[in-house]
Amino acid sequence: MILIITTPEHRYTHLNLYRDTALDIEVASYDDVLKRRTPRRATHVFTDLDRLPSWRVHEAALMYRKVRDAGFRALNDPACFLGRFGLLRGLNRAGINDFDAYRVDGIEAPRIWPVFLRLEGDHHAPVSGLLEDQASLNRALQKAIERGAPRSALLIIEYAAEPVRSGLYRKLSVFRVGDRMLGYTCVHDDNWLVKYGTSGIATADLYDEEYRLIAENPFGAAAKKAFDLAGIEYGRVDFGLVGGKPQFYEINSNPYVSLEPKAPNNERRSASLKLFRTNYIEAVKGIDFAPRGxxxxxxxxxxxxxxxxxxxxxxxxxxxxxxxxxxxxxxxxxx
Structure with a gap:
């Protein structure tokens, strides 16, 4: 049994696994799990940590320790989790990322321009577009605050992206499932803010490369360093290549998992989806708690x-x- 623990409104991320696989998985909310006096016989995967208030993270960390002390497996120690700022700052200081991040309520000024604004713990689009200088940053900050963005949660992030070719940007991802690193499909878009992708923009050679990225996972070792720094043993890291070097943007501890094996009118993407499905199911079976007998x-x-x-x-x-x-x-x- 594997218990995926999420916030109540984000349980949908793994529910497709009930229908698409024979995996012994249950998705439960923190409300249900934390009220138990003793943990269930299961591998507990703590997710959505960036969406929890600090007092809830503390409760989750205590449950994590109960699970571990009971002899069951637990992934993503809430007490070790780093939020977006801590992750980006740590990756920069470790020499893994070339770009940096700053808190708005700090006293540091960006070293590299342009920059943009994001909210800590938010999974939506950035609060601003690209800002070329301090004056435009100041205006964007004032506008964001007037619209209700909490100053204490605003981050300034240096831009780090590079098009694969003119007018085409690509986001790469790696899943972590326990000790396994799994290459994932890419997202292609016509602007630097790659999120959902633009249909029909990618060419056949990019889909060929995508399959190779899943089959060989050449950035798996680098991704593991980012996961380790963040204290995440289950999740998905998103990144881009700048000068051939991976630049890690964020880690989602509760990634949406769809194991649909086919992409309409795209045989190469279908092959990539099928390969990831096989890899993911095998990796998840590897973290399943199996008591003796x-x-x-x-x-x-x-x-x-x-x-x-x-x-x-x-x-x-x-x-x-x-x-x-x-x-x-x-x-x-x-x-």
Whole structure:
């Protein structure tokens, strides 16, 4: 059993796995998990840590330790997690990233222009476009604050992107599942802010390269350094190449997982999706908690007790053979 723990409104990220695979996975909210006195027999994967208030992170860290002390496996120690600023600053200081980040409420000024504004812990688009100098940064800051952006959460991030070719930008990603690094499909767009992608912009040679990136994962070792620095053992890191060197932008501890094996009218992308699906399922099986022997054999004992104590036994069986939730509609497919 693998228990993916998320914020209540972001449980959809892994629900497709119920339908698409035979993996023994359940998605649960922090509300459900943290109210338990003792942890369940499962690998616990703590996600959405950047969306939690500090007091909730503390509670999650205490549960992480209960899980570990009970002899079960736990991934993503909440007490070790770094947010966006800590990650970007750490990557820069470690010489992994060439660009830096700054807190608006700090006293540092950017070294490299242009820059842009983002909110700590936010997964939407940046608060501003590219800003070329201090005067434009000051105006953008004032505008963001007037619109309600908390000054304490605003970050200044130096621009670090490079087109693959004229007018075409690409975002690369690597998944981490325990000790496994998995190359993932790319997103292609016509501007530096690559998020959902622009359909039809990528050429056949880019899809050939995408397959190679998944098959060989040449940036897996570099990605692992970013994951280790962030304290993340399960998630997805997004990055781009600048001068051939990976520049890591963010790590999502609760990435949307769709294992759809086909892309309409694109055989090479379909082959890439199929390869990632195989790699991901194999990696997830590798983190599944498997106690010695199978505790499920006790179900026959519970069934016998049902004849003698129907009320009590039915409650036991309900917990053992609980129904899984339904699945939401798929997210927008990246290209």
């Amino acid at each position: 199978s505790w499920r054999v006790k179900s026959s004992v519970a069934a016998r007790r049902a004849e003698l104590f129907p009320g009590r036994a039915s409650r036991v069986l309900t917990r053992v053979f609980r129904a899984r939730p339904g699945t939401p509609s798929a997210e927008r497919v990246t290209t």
